[in-house]
Amino acid sequence: MSKVEVINNLFFTVVENQSAAVSVMPDHSPGGDALVEAAQKGDREAFTQLYNSYAPMVHGVLLARVPRGEVDDLVQDVFLQAFKKLHALRNVNTFGAWLATITRNRAMDFHRRSRAEEELTEEDARRSPAEVEANEILDVIRRLPEAYRETLVLRLVEELTGAEIAARTGLTPSSVRVNLHRGMKLLREQLGGKYE
């Protein structure tokens, strides 16, 4: 094997071993900047439009981290918190990344003040078989590394495309692509060909 080949192999091994791609880029969702600016001035209608656009992303990020029964309330909490702090956002281009950070922090905060998990087992008993299956897959996804789990939930549960995920979360498209690819590979391994 030549020296060049050895170096190339080493380089690709290092790249493959990286846990996740997390480069961040400005959010360029269409019309988003104007809406954010209007919402910063107190325009509730503009903020409601932002909510409609970003709620699936917030829902997905929370779903990847907190119990399903808590997600809907936490989505409202996140947007309320964002509305209160919106004036502090200096670069309106980064609204998506900023909102995703608030969401992740809210999820961490939830776990710090975590309530008893027994409630969840009661909920499980009332669920339909489809919901039980969905929760089983979600549990598998939640055991994956954080960046993969978030991207996979946004893609498979919320059905956002890779470009939409990048635009909503502020990640670069290439990061999302890498996370989707590696996350899917890991998920296939974890599921053991059950859904092939």
Place this chain on the structure above:
Amino acid sequence: MSDYLWNKSGEPDAEVKRLEEALAPLRYKHQPLRLPANVNHKRRSHWLPLAIAATVVLAILGGVGSGLLYRNSRQQEVEIQSAATPNDTATDDQKREVVERAAHERSVSQETSRPQSNLSQETLNPNRDSSRSYRSNIVRYAPTHKRRESSGVVLSAQRGRKARTAQQTVAADNSQLTPQQQDEVRDGELAKEQLMLALHITSRKLDLAQRRMQEATSQPSVPR
């Protein structure tokens, strides 16, 4: 990676499709946004950057002030020393003569191979004991106008107090320290005194800035 996983275009990946269907019950279901009617925006305090800037400026001013005070005290110390030395009454011409004589003696000493250090000490200040260190024999002269000012021992009360403090400190250690160490101790005491003063001023100003900031933040925030 298949196009379907990336952007749901092209031929669907069977496994991805099945996972999407299985996970559908968890998908976001639209709910109206619930914002309270009166939401208080947490306004950024304008006092905080102002207070930080003020503190920095005050710290710089304090530093400069303490530097000036230290320089003045050093000047005063030199005046006191020169007032206490008989050589203080020497005119500039006399001093020049002493220096020239010292240079001459040094050249002679090189020829006669006498120890240079002893000769120079004796030449510079013959009244002093040659066994003392070289540094202790150096007489530092204040600028002429300053010496004229202090020739009649016309020192202000503050200057006198500072000088006495410095002299007392040095006198206490006189028996144990060499003259060089005494000088260093005296310098250190003066520097410490000035630093404490500067820190005190800065601390008071910081307290004031913090109090103003607290007053500003304790006011109720205004909803937009």
